[in-house]
């Protein structure tokens with residue numbers, strides 16, 4: 006790959022090196038805590054040490070007198086903003102319980118904010134927290150969905166008579182009848198435990214209020230600047246123009262938890278306004294473990310009915326989802342519901358969700374967002390069908406796949422965006438073939454048999470998935486000719502490492518037809534573009550992409566029109582290239598974009614302009630997807646299980662992906678590799694364990710192992726390209742696909758390796774203890 | 787107006803420190819309990835050194851002290867008295883990236899970039915001990931740092947490309 010930075014080249018589809026890299030490599034990144042705010046107070050948050058307790062009283066006087074302390078706030082001081090924070094995604098039947106920015110009279114998870122100290126530095130603020138005395142009346146906690154649903158369980162919210170947050174059923178066909186008549190039915194239960202996002206930079210918020218300008222400026226390491234601004238405006242009773250929300254140019258990873266709205270985001274700007282000072286709060290790693298939203302914990306009870314050929318007739322899944330102490334949003338479990346059918350033709354489906362309140366950190370989207378769990382249930386059962394019928398698992402898949410000529414394919418359920426679950430495009434057989442070209446199954450079976458005789462246990466596992474991505478409601482872009490004659494692309498969505506400054510410059514340069522050197526991309530500042538949604542659900546390429554494209558085409562038309570007037574010819578007679586407009590048949594007659602800006606954007610005060618001359622050269626476009634687009638993929642793994650230690654080594658990895666048209670292959674592959682590593686963590690290592698009462702057991706990287714370069718193998722990637730018909734670029738989301746099938750495939754591979762023992766591995770992650778228990782024929786929690 | 791937040795030490799014991807950072811001698815006073823990372827970031831505004839865990843696990847805070855890669859979150863500033871400290875800001879010559887930085891860019895070894903300085907400093911220290919020529923060696927050299935974005939593929943390739951450039955064929 007060579008560096009492409011020349012004119013007249015098509016940039017889209019090339020692996021352009023990233024524009025972001027230079028500043029990050031020289032240590033000049035602009036992460037929130039790297040910004041120079043001048044004089045600035047720092048906040049620290051007192052958090053509940055108990056999973057469930059009533060608060061009898063809080064004594065803060067000693068803390069207020071502590072050295073360097075400016076103020077201490079508890080719920081008693083925060084009246085105006087003690088409002089119920091609405092869930093991001095809700096459902097008419099949600100048993101909604103209030104969630105306040107700070108604990109009011111009870112705490113419901115370890116880590117819940119109870120008080121905030123503001124001091125001249127973080128250490129003094131933390132010292133002050135130690136002087137706060139909270140009198141707690143302890144209550145029994147709920148540390149799992151099983152205990153939440155048990156008879157006589159303690160209630161997470163005493164105002165409710167149940168721990169069930171929502172109970173939703175979706176069906177297609179007649180699943181009960183199909184289960185009665187299916188020639189074969191298999192059942193099993195699969196458990197996926199909690200895991201975290203672990204962006205290397207934690208959450209962070211800073212704010213200051215300018216009374217002269219009536220302007221609240223908030224810096225927030227968020228994935229969703231406009232959403233946060235909107236929440237703050239509602240909470241503070243301000244207009245959107247009074248709040249400028251800045252997601253810094255560099256954000257140290259997002260992965261979902263930074264797309265939610267937290268109590269700290271409500272508290273810090275309010276405190277800054279109240280004190281008339283700049284205040285910042287930087288989440289440390291311990292806080293991240295106990296207060297950033299997590300995901301994954303679900304228990305699936307699945308039944309699958311099929312015929313003698315392994316054709317799936319019916320799939321029924323009833324799953325418990327751990328919502329945590331409060332409902333931040335229902336996006337995750339509703340996505341799980343519609344991800345269950347995957348790439349298969351299944352005429353009868355029953356998908357049933359029981360989401361429970363528990364005394365643990367609230368859950369919300371995390372890279373994959375409910376999909377890895379669904380795949381880890383369905384794909385496990387597909388392998389069980391193969392085992393039951395004595396077929397090769399890949400053959401069972403082949404017999405059930407939706408074919409390339411069957412799109413659009415209506416599954417018969419609804420997706421989380423409210424639209425029918427209708428796959429737009431794909432070629433699932435090509436994904437399967439791609440994997441099988443790279444892993445020769447018959448050769449592997451021979452190798453496996455030989456290895457077994459030598460006491461080595463190899464296994465092959467496959468996972469396939471279909472992922473709704475590119476969600477609405479809309480995303481926007483603003484493109485403008487600057488006064489200096491450059492093209493400025495302003496995105497509403499802001500990145501956390503996805504390289505938007507590069508990718509959208511590629512897109513814009515191609516669409517407008519200018520030299521990419523003249524294009525600049527900015528993002529993450531609500532004062533520069535009024536509306537937007539943000540980066541989540543692998544949606545930006547498929548929503549901001551078409552918006553940028555559309556805005557750029559309009560801008561191009563304006564530039565050509567302006568050039569034609571300036572050159573005194575017909576608009577049809579001009580061309581655009583480099584950084585100027587020229588007469589097509591007389592290329593020496595040319596006008597630069599800078600000269601056009603002087604006329605169109607600046608003008609001469611009080612002087613009339615040629616009526617044909619476009620002025621204020623700028624275009625804004627918002628793209629509203631009709632419905633989600635559907636990314637798909639496959640992961641095939643070969644593992645080597647050490648039956649003495651229970652250690653699993655992943656010796657071969659093939660990852661195939663179809664996200665439609667690829668804008669920058671290097672960046673898309675990077676997304677695949679990163680997501681894959683997270684999938685390896687979920688499959689084998691990462692578990693945010695809690696005890697029965699909801700006390701967290703893993704609050705540092707000593708107890709929660711994140712995979713390093715030693716644990717993450719290099720996957721062999723391949724791409725299938727099925728352009729989406731639902732947007733002008735044919736693109737689909739690419740941020741999560743590398744993760745989604747990984748836990749399922751590795752569990753399938755481990756079970757394949759352990760077939761001589763008949764061991765079952767139904768609980769993820771597959772820690773050595775669980776693998777050993779499977780070998781010994783016991784189950785281990 | 788409250789006291790200037792930037793200057794209050796809140797009664798903590800303060801000590802005088804002198805050491806060298808990226809070749810420049812510095813002298814400053816510091817709370818005794820503050821880590822080297824905090825001094826670099828706050829007092830010297832060398833914010834390229836990042837804090838990802840503050841408990842010695844992620845490596846984001848790695849700097850080179852007297853030739854050794856250390857976790858500046860675990861080292862008290864007071865321990866740097868008289869030491870020679872190198873941070874990520876010292877790697878490039880002006881605007882020109884050094885070979886390792888350039889290899890990171892070429893091989894897409896960074897996404898969000900938060901971990902990047904730590905990897906650069908760990909690897910810089912490691913490469914001074916001798917070339918990294920196999921994928922296994924590269925992974926070993928990377929294994930003290932955590933990256934959540936890249937899956938380490940670009941990092942491995944970047945390290946191996948240096949061996950390739952120096953005429954040694956990378957071994958698989």
Ligand code: FES
Nearest residue numbers: 838840844845859
């Ligand atoms: S911040 Fe020092 S090792 Fe993580």
Ligand code: FES
Nearest residue numbers: 897898933934935
């Ligand atoms: S690039 Fe984001 S953590 Fe490494």
